[in-house]
Amino acid sequence: MTGDASRIRRQNRLSKGLFLCFFIGPALLVYAVYNIYPIFATFFYSLYEWTGIENTRTFVGFENYARLIRDNIFHRSLGNNILLVFASVLTQIPLGLALALLLQSRIKGMRLFRTVYFLPFLMSTVAIAILWMFIYNPTFGVLNRALADIGLASLQRSWLGEPSTAMWAVIATICWQFTPFYMILLRAGLAGIPEELLEAARIDGCTPWKSFTRITLPLLVPTLVTACVLSTIGSLKYFDLIYVMTEGGPDSATELMATYMYKQAFRQFSMGFASAVSTCMFILAFIVAATILSLDRYRARGGN
Amino acid sequence: MKLLKSLLMHLLAVVWLLIAGYPYLYMIATSLKSQENFFRNPTSLISTYTYSNYKLVVDLGIFRYFFNSLVISIISVVLIVLLASMVSYCLARIRFRLNRPLYFLFIAGMMIPVHTTLIPVYILTREIGLYDQLWALLGPYIAFSLPVSVIILTQFAREIPVELEEAAIMDGAGRTRQFASVVFPLLTPAVATVSIYNFIHIWNEFVFALVLITTRERMTLPLGLREFYGEFSVNVPGIMAALTLGTLPLLLAYFISQEKVVRGIAAGAVKG
Numbered sequence: 001m002t003g004d005a006s007r008i009r010r011q012n013r014l015s016k017g018l019f020l021c022f023f024i025g026p027a028l029l030v031y032a033v034y035n036i037y038p039i040f041a042t043f044f045y046s047l048y049e050w051t052g053i054e055n056t057r058t059f060v061g062f063e064n065y066a067r068l069i070r071d072n073i074f075h076r077s078l079g080n081n082i083l084l085v086f087a088s089v090l091t092q093i094p095l096g097l098a099l100a101l102l103l104q105s106r107i108k109g110m111r112l113f114r115t116v117y118f119l120p121f122l123m124s125t126v127a128i129a130i131l132w133m134f135i136y137n138p139t140f141g142v143l144n145r146a147l148a149d150i151g152l153a154s155l156q157r158s159w160l161g162e163p164s165t166a167m168w169a170v171i172a173t174i175c176w177q178f179t180p181f182y183m184i185l186l187r188a189g190l191a192g193i194p195e196e197l198l199e200a201a202r203i204d205g206c207t208p209w210k211s212f213t214r215i216t217l218p219l220l221v222p223t224l225v226t227a228c229v230l231s232t233i234g235s236l237k238y239f240d241l242i243y244v245m246t247e248g249g250p251d252s253a254t255e256l257m258a259t260y261m262y263k264q265a266f267r268q269f270s271m272g273f274a275s276a277v278s279t280c281m282f283i284l285a286f287i288v289a290a291t292i293l294s295l296d297r298y299r300a301r302g303g304n
Numbered sequence: 305m306k307l308l309k310s311l312l313m314h315l316l317a318v319v320w321l322l323i324a325g326y327p328y329l330y331m332i333a334t335s336l337k338s339q340e341n342f343f344r345n346p347t348s349l350i351s352t353y354t355y356s357n358y359k360l361v362v363d364l365g366i367f368r369y370f371f372n373s374l375v376i377s378i379i380s381v382v383l384i385v386l387l388a389s390m391v392s393y394c395l396a397r398i399r400f401r402l403n404r405p406l407y408f409l410f411i412a413g414m415m416i417p418v419h420t421t422l423i424p425v426y427i428l429t430r431e432i433g434l435y436d437q438l439w440a441l442l443g444p445y446i447a448f449s450l451p452v453s454v455i456i457l458t459q460f461a462r463e464i465p466v467e468l469e470e471a472a473i474m475d476g477a478g479r480t481r482q483f484a485s486v487v488f489p490l491l492t493p494a495v496a497t498v499s500i501y502n503f504i505h506i507w508n509e510f511v512f513a514l515v516l517i518t519t520r521e522r523m524t525l526p527l528g529l530r531e532f533y534g535e536f537s538v539n540v541p542g543i544m545a546a547l548t549l550g551t552l553p554l555l556l557a558y559f560i561s562q563e564k565v566v567r568g569i570a571a572g573a574v575k576g
Contacts, residue, residue: 020398023483024394027387027454030387034428036409039421052427107317119555124525124529127526140342184569237417281419
């Protein structure tokens with residue numbers, strides 16, 4: 001009798017195990033091959049000198065990293081990435097919040113505003129990049145024409161062609177693309193704030209500004225943290241738009257770690273060095289995300 | 305004071321309306337101009353209209369890129385939804401030792417910068433002989449969509465009442481049957497969100513396509529747009545027609561079901 005019971009239990013466990021393998025296995029396999037394995041492989045490749053085409057590769061230890069530390073273009077791209085992080089967090093999120101608040105208020109023609117505000121995020125990055133290259137075009141671009149029309153012809157320039165303006169021109173385009181995303185994100189956060197709280201504050205004589213800083217903002221912190229994490233990681237790995245618009249030029253004024261990595265790997269065929277850049281990106285993104293999230297956890301605990 | 309505030313608000317509203325909307329207007333208006341008309345008056349929004357640019361872009365084979373993008377997007381999304389909901393069902397319903405660790409493994413994937421995997425994925429793709437084929441994109445696209453999809457679907461599956469499955473067990477349904485005929489149908493709202501989110505991202509994906517595909521006939525739409533840009537050089541209205549056509553599908557989806565698309569995109573911001 002007991003033998004039967006334990007046999008049935010064993011059979012049950014076996015069938016549960018089989019079921020789990022069958023249901024989780026395929027996804028886990030794809031995930032492991034294309035997501036987990038490459039992280040280790042990147043680090044492994046970064047210890048070699050290798051073209052990626054020939055089969056021969058030479059072990060050089062941490063030589064690629066030493067080269068990275070001395071490399072001026074890498075410094076430049078790291079600086080640009082950090083600039084992009086700050087520019088993104090400090091413009092996209094506040095602007096997104098302002099727009100989200102705007103969409104909550106009663107303005108005539110709200111449907112139109114809501115619909116149009118979101119449009120930039122729907123265009124593919126490549127399309128945005130090409131479109132804005134024509135907006136910035138020095139001879140027939142809209143921006144220079146508009147400057148001439150309002151009497152500021154002296155400000156006209158080749159926005160993407162000059163090292164001093166290229167990065168800012170690109171950042172403006174990136175903000176155009178991503179602000180709608182943070183608007184949507186923060187609007188969802190705002191919708192989660194109970195109406196009664198704001199109502200009670202109004203009855204108690206709170207000014208709108210006070211109820212914003214004392215109620216809305218504190219309750220919005222989790223959403224803001226998420227927005228910061230997404231924006232920071234996104235900026236550290238940014239590639240598409242800059243690659244299409246400037247390829248990192250002119251004179252590496254808009255070079256990012258990702259564009260540098262791509263060019264080293266697929267133009268210079270210096271896979272080992274590119275892998276070292278790639279590993280650096282991974283470590284940086286990891287550190288930053290972990291820092292923000294643990295700071296947030298610390299804050300949440302302090303609040304209790 | 306109140307007047308000033310409302311004035312300021314309206315000002316911001318209108319300014320951002322122009323900033324967000326004008327590039328679209330410019331793109332569409334330019335795509336309808338003839339080339340000489342464009343160079344005579346590059347910024348005007350209203351002028352004589354011609355559809356010749358669209359005809360040119362279609363003749364040059366933009367629909368090939370459309371087709372490729374559509375095929376890879378649809379197949380990827382179907383597989384993602386299937387694989388992710390199977391995983392989510394197990395994570396939400398079955399107790400086993402690796403349940404938590406597996407969930408965290410998938411969440412951690414959200415922190416990985418895609419480009420870190422670019423070189424190994426390129427090498428791997430060449431080694432398994434998929435290089436320069438549309439199918440080479442399938443693996444990376446599925447792998448990078450799994451974290452968000454698994455999190456959304458698992459959270460949703462946990463909310464589904466267990467009683468329904470218990471009733472199915474009474475009727476003698478096994479686990480596979482419970483999943484297929486009870487849980488999966490109830491996941492539909494989350495499946496819609498996940499599908500929209502992933503479709504938009506895969507439709508617009510650029511860097512993997514750039515690295516893994518070189519032959520023109522196999523390129524996806526973002527790569528194709530770049531080809532047009534390279535070939536057309538000064539034919540600005542032609543390029544704008546290509547950009548407009550390329551943006552049209554998502555634009556149409558957005559106008560048909562604004563709320564669903566917006567919800568789908570906001571869903572990408574989940575935090576474990």
